[in-house]
Amino acid sequence: MTSARTTPSASREATLFPALYVHVPYCVRKCEYCAFNSAAGRSRAEQERYVSALLRETNTMLTQHGHTVSSIYIGGGTPTELEPAEFRRLLQGIGSMVERGHLREWTVEANPGTLTGDHVEALCSAGVDRVSMGVQSMDPERLSKLGRVHSVEDVRESVAVLRKAGIQRINLDLIYGQPWQSKEDWLQDLERLLELEPEHLSAYALQFEEGTPFFEALRQGRMSVCPEETVRRMFALACERLNKAGFHLYEISNFSREGQESVHNLNYWRNLEYYGLGAGAWGRIGKRRTRNVNSPTRYIEAIEAGTRPVEEEDILGPREDWMECLTSGLRTAEGVSLQELDQRTGFNTAGRCKEILTDLTRARLLHEDSENLRLTHDGLWLLDSILLKLFEAWPKV
Ligand SMILES: C[S@@+](CC[C@H](N)C(=O)[O-])C[C@H]1O[C@@H](n2cnc3c(N)ncnc32)[C@H](O)[C@@H]1O
Numbered sequence: 001m002t003s004a005r006t007t008p009s010a011s012r013e014a015t016l017f018p019a020l021y022v023h024v025p026y027c028v029r030k031c032e033y034c035a036f037n038s039a040a041g042r043s044r045a046e047q048e049r050y051v052s053a054l055l056r057e058t059n060t061m062l063t064q065h066g067h068t069v070s071s072i073y074i075g076g077g078t079p080t081e082l083e084p085a086e087f088r089r090l091l092q093g094i095g096s097m098v099e100r101g102h103l104r105e106w107t108v109e110a111n112p113g114t115l116t117g118d119h120v121e122a123l124c125s126a127g128v129d130r131v132s133m134g135v136q137s138m139d140p141e142r143l144s145k146l147g148r149v150h151s152v153e154d155v156r157e158s159v160a161v162l163r164k165a166g167i168q169r170i171n172l173d174l175i176y177g178q179p180w181q182s183k184e185d186w187l188q189d190l191e192r193l194l195e196l197e198p199e200h201l202s203a204y205a206l207q208f209e210e211g212t213p214f215f216e217a218l219r220q221g222r223m224s225v226c227p228e229e230t231v232r233r234m235f236a237l238a239c240e241r242l243n244k245a246g247f248h249l250y251e252i253s254n255f256s257r258e259g260q261e262s263v264h265n266l267n268y269w270r271n272l273e274y275y276g277l278g279a280g281a282w283g284r285i286g287k288r289r290t291r292n293v294n295s296p297t298r299y300i301e302a303i304e305a306g307t308r309p310v311e312e313e314d315i316l317g318p319r320e321d322w323m324e325c326l327t328s329g330l331r332t333a334e335g336v337s338l339q340e341l342d343q344r345t346g347f348n349t350a351g352r353c354k355e356i357l358t359d360l361t362r363a364r365l366l367h368e369d370s371e372n373l374r375l376t377h378d379g380l381w382l383l384d385s386i387l388l389k390l391f392e393a394w395p396k397v
């Protein structure tokens, strides 16, 4: 695995202030594998009310906790499914409420099938500097099997339009481990994507999420999973090919050029504070973790009635905090700082997990590093079972 590095965007200073996440739960059409909180076919009238509600919630939250944030991420769903005028109103509104002095990154998610020149104009005039686009595959047949609304040409065009408008940081998402995808197909997807010269690439192994058409097809035997060994080989192939192209793996699914790591996502993986606004959004301020109601209509109604749209709320104790820090931090190349973890949770991790850590290092699943816990490539692949072993060191009483 690539050694941990600290580049400008990955520095600790970059994530000094909370991150701001804003959820837009709308899509043109629901992709058949996707379990994100998003729906297709909602009216323009609802979308307008939703944008107003989002702006109101943002105002309340920032007035209460402060207007300085390190990063903004408008995700979904598909934010570019909003009509350009509503999209612009959302971006201008959020932009006007945030104190920009410490803002290091502003990302908006987009879908090549919905991104128009007007959306791009709105992005640029609001000050968005990073766009993350769902591509999933660069092959027409695989796109259609995934239920995507766009073509390969749409992807190329969208990237060209963004570049022409001056967007210098582009992330492209791909999905591998599709049951019908060979290793050669996967390499072809990567090659075609590299031709577009993105600064950042997310490669997700396909998950069969409960409630999706893919999950149902699997249950009914109409679809099969890609063999584990093939998926693992695809991951290794991505690491090799992308390393050669100048990217490093800095999180289990994320590759970046030097200095192009996502500040916003690093904030999550470092288990720092973030505001979560919109339907179904998670937030974490201090030890308080919240989740808003999933339904966009219930969310709008709550905000319009002047009430909090929160459905779940808990205060994290030291043990839960420790588990969360390990769960998110061990996904990354930088790993988890033992000193910071113990200071934060009051646990003696190295002492209490000594035996497990020695075993993991001997099995080459953990790097030998006395300051940080960092998994190797093989370790990343076994993340879930490694976490379970570590958690045994701090049992629930
Ligand atoms: C919330 S989506 C945002 C992108 C945008 N909505 C689009 O699809 O064009 C974020 C990414 O999650 C990934 N994703 C969604 N469902 C997945 C699944 N079941 N397995 C693996 N990756 C998934 C896709 O790569 C997708 O681009």
Ligand code: SF4
Pocket: 026, 027, 028, 029, 030, 031, 034, 035, 036, 038, 076, 077, 078, 111, 134
């Ligand atoms: S993958 Fe993206 S476009 Fe497809 S349903 Fe999920 S959020 Fe919507």
